[in-house]
Amino acid sequence: ELKVEQNPLFLSMQEGKNYTIYCNYSTTSDRLYWYRQDPGKSLESLFVLLSNGAVKQEGRLMASLDTKARLSTLHITAAVHDLSATYFCAVDIPPNTGNQFYFGTGTSLTVIP
Amino acid sequence: NAGVTQTPKFQVLKTGQSMTLQCAQDMNHNSMYWYRQDPGMGLRLIYYSASEGTTDKGEVPNGYNVSRLNKREFSLRLESAAPSQTSVYFCASSEQADTQYFGPGTRLTVL
Numbered sequence: 001e002l003k004v005e006q007n008p009l010f011l012s013m014q015e016g017k018n019y020t021i022y023c024n025y026s027t028t029s030d031r032l033y034w035y036r037q038d039p040g041k042s043l044e045s046l047f048v049l050l051s052n053g054a055v056k057q058e059g060r061l062m063a064s065l066d067t068k069a070r071l072s073t074l075h076i077t078a079a080v081h082d083l084s085a086t087y088f089c090a091v092d093i094p095p096n097t098g099n100q101f102y103f104g105t106g107t108s109l110t111v112i113p
Numbered sequence: 114n115a116g117v118t119q120t121p122k123f124q125v126l127k128t129g130q131s132m133t134l135q136c137a138q139d140m141n142h143n144s145m146y147w148y149r150q151d152p153g154m155g156l157r158l159i160y161y162s163a164s165e166g167t168t169d170k171g172e173v174p175n176g177y178n179v180s181r182l183n184k185r186e187f188s189l190r191l192e193s194a195a196p197s198q199t200s201v202y203f204c205a206s207s208e209q210a211d212t213q214y215f216g217p218g219t220r221l222t223v224l
Binding site for chain 2: 031043045048104
């Protein structure tokens with residue numbers, strides 16, 4: 001059974017602090033997707049990591065992928081209130097086909113001023 | 114360029130009623146998807162369509178049917194709604210294994 005697990009599920013952090021969200025998956029995959037969802041809204045694509053060792057950065061967010069460990073991380077640097085949202089990772093099965101996407105349960109991030 | 118659109122935005126049904134959720138995309142994507150989102154469970158794939166004319170079951174297909182009407186449109190039908198189908202439904206599209214683009218969602222309540 002495919003599992004995509006995120007931790008932590010809930011994260012409350014102060015502005016200016018750093019933290020990392022982890023995404024573990026149980027199947028072979030070369031790609032990993034990160035999305036953001038604001039309360040009551042739809043999902044917005046953040047990153048697509050295409051291969052082992054891939055690293056992408058956008059503003060205060062940086063994502064990386066280790067396909068051997070089946071692990072992706074989303075690192076938050078100097079958090080600001082605007083980053084408060086739920087973050088999801090996802091993998092596609094069979095790998096790299098875009099057929100079925102399996103999502104983690106999400107990490108709800110609250111940044112406290 | 115509207116992206117992915119869904120109708121309706123909100124719907125309340127009584128148990129046993131039927132309805133169709135509509136989805137359309139204007140990005141010329143081959144792949145389209147239907148998800149449901151329930152609290153604490155992330156998104157779960159109901160059905161997907163890898164190309165026009167094909168549809169396949171996802172993780173939670175029971176109680177649903179789909180139609181890929183043409184390349185743009187992918188509809189989801191609930192033949193006999195049940196309270197367990199109360200959820201937020203998202204349609205998405207992508208070009209193969211590229212990132213997905215999501216619609217605004219439909220909030221469905223089944224009484």
